[in-house]
Amino acid sequence: MEPIGEGQRIPDLTLRVRESGQWKDLTTRELFGGRTVVVFGLPGAFTPTCSTSHVPRYEELAGELAQHGVDEIVCISVNDAFVMEAWGRDQGVERVRLLPDGNGDLTRALGFLVDKRELGFGPRSWRYSMLVEDGVVKKLFVEKEIAGDPYDVSDADTMLRYVAHGASPSPLDVAMLTKPGCTHCARARDLLTKAGLRWQEVRSTPRLLRAMAGAATTPQIFVDGTRIGGADQLEQWLAKRGEPAV
Template identity: 55%
Template sequence: MLANKEGHKVPDVTFRTRVEGEWKSITTQEIFKGKRVVLFALPGAFTPTCSTTHLPRYNELAPTLKANGIDELICLSVNDTFVMEAWGKDLDAANITLLPDGNGHFSAGMGMLVDKEDLGFGKRSWRYSMLVNDGIIEKMFIEPEKAGDPFEVSDADTMLDFINPSAKKPDHVSVFTKPGCPHCKRAKQLLASKGFTYEEVALGSHGLSYASLNAITGRGTTPQVYINGKHIGGADELEAYFKKA
């Protein structure tokens, strides 16, 4: 059974990382001392749930978490530093520190190192999240021990709700664009001026076509803006939306 380590110190481990092309050793003392840190651990970089949901949502909620007293957000996985660095760049996870537990020493010390040989992964971390205050584990959310890769409690929203249940979460904004579109630029500038962060989905990127755009939005022009699941429309409609707000 996976042990809950609340009230215990984090394991004393030295991580081998790369900083600006040079090897650098970082200790848990350096990472956690005098800070309030959220760490979430997952089975592997570039894996589906980790890449589409777990890390991106923490990255999205990072400003809100930091506004509620969190000094740093860390994503830990039993991968080497080169893989973690490439994954962070691929996801543009600028708000998250990606920590390579390449030898699994931290995960083992947490009692979270599990065998995933059936997937060809070898030893990996179980999925969990924790709030660490000056090196002491204040709260842990450990995924239930069942088959597959459960993802029910270690998500960013659960952590934020624990830290501050009344915290206002950022709006979900998606903008469908195409390269060189002046109206797309105008819509993005308007969103930025109103303090909105947004996900940009560009035509021609990752297989998105005009047919896909029409199927999703019901229109064949760009930009198309969605806020919290509501279809706002193009740049002119976005301006009208903000005037009414």
């Protein structure tokens, strides 16, 4: 590979894309001109790491990246427009533009086109990410050229640390086991909302509570893999972090 370098301008190209069910031409000048764009490339739609980690994490951190001046997040893959549309629906993507590069023209021009013939894929993109400002590559993260499919530096968390100058950690991952009609669950939601934390709820069963939390009551809150406990414990945990209580 001979990839584009930092300080270089994105090549002028025209891609065929579909928007609202209609074909249209999209130029790289339209895509990057006068804007700050995070771009990441990956081997293919519906493939394991791309579907379980690469795209979902950029989708999760889209808000945080926007707070640091990113206008759009673009995922480029050497797939056709119909495949990318189907993948977007499957992934529930709303904040990342899935850009088809069916002929590999843009990926080739950027220097990231590689031969994945041994997997039956043909020409595909190497995994990378970059920050583009007004069409110029400001920062580039490229995975090492080693066997397999390395995924160490092109991730969303690495990009967020860069655009935030290392000052903004990734948001906490919060999950809550709940059940219908649980008043303490409602209180926990109020506490999390007041603290500005996002969370995911999982409807619990007695077995799930015992297996995951060693408890019989709801809610049970977990943060970054650590069990916090119920609403009272959550309030205490937030107080230690300096978050206001409801």
